Amino acid sequence: MTVYLGKQRQLVTEEITSTHGIVLQLIRRVEGLGHKIYMDNYFSSPALFDDLLDRKINSCGTVRNDRRGMPQEIRPKSMKLHLSVVRWKDKRDVYVLMNFHPPPLEGNFRDESGHAVKPHVIEDFNAHTGFVDKSDRMVNSYGIARRTWKWTKKLFFHLLDMSILNAYLLHKSCGGKMTHKKFREILVRDLILQSHEANVTVSDVSRGRPSSSGAQLR
Structure with a gap:
């Protein structure tokens, strides 16, 4: 393309x-x-x-x-x-x-x-x-892009939509039974969970949780 x-x-x-x-x-x-x-x-x-x-x-x-x-x-x-x-x-x-x-x-x-x-x-x-x-x-x-967005932003999310569709078609080709809508719902849920877990980890590090090596020095 x-x-x-x-x-x-x-x-x-x-x-x-x-x-x-x-x-x-x-x-x-x-x-x-x-x-x-x-x-x-x-x-x-x-x-x-x-x-x-x-x-x-x-x-x-x-x-x-x-x-x-x-x-x-x-x-x-x-x-x-x-x-x-x-x-x-x-x-x-x-x-x-x-x-x-x-x-x-x-x-x-x-x-x-x-x-x-x-x-x-x-x-x-x-x-x-x-x-x-x-x-x-x-x-x-189920497109993400909106008409009012700048073209560069619309292009990015169009490519994201195409990537999701290609992933769904691969899922179907491997015998998957989910609908396109269900596939997107599960994808969104998993991305939110991964993002939450990553934020928790970053939050723990930023609070200065003592490392194992630091504990041994004491």
Whole structure:
């Protein structure tokens, strides 16, 4: 992960958008390994997907239809030989940019009963990004941070929330049966007990309780 700090520059003099630069920074360790990356419309753009493909990384993500490089007329249509965009009408129009799924054939995408059938690329995107959304929901259910806090304080407690969630997921992976809420309650109780014990020890030392060596000198 990296903290968003505004516009960034590539190692060369060419200026790029901050989100584009953030993605390139995060994928440095997996360049050339043939990974597939899924992202939301905050990051996706044709220029970014081209850059990632040059680094042997395939991409799929929702995209804003007004992003630079997007075709003016959006339909299941090839943009370049390696890049396609699909518009899927759900509760609202959803645009998906991709470079490793074959573009679906044009049509209404309905089964024999007339029910809508999602294109494979939509199902694939939902399957691979659902865990991120679930993680966000779980963190926000018991989040510590408050809107009025300074961003540095909110960042610290967000990282603390993520650490607690990761610990809970490890607990579940080892056969733990506690709920997320119960796990947090026990964690808070244990931290309070440890803090109380530490304060008692510090208090005894500060009062100058005689040491064993001091007793022997007398």
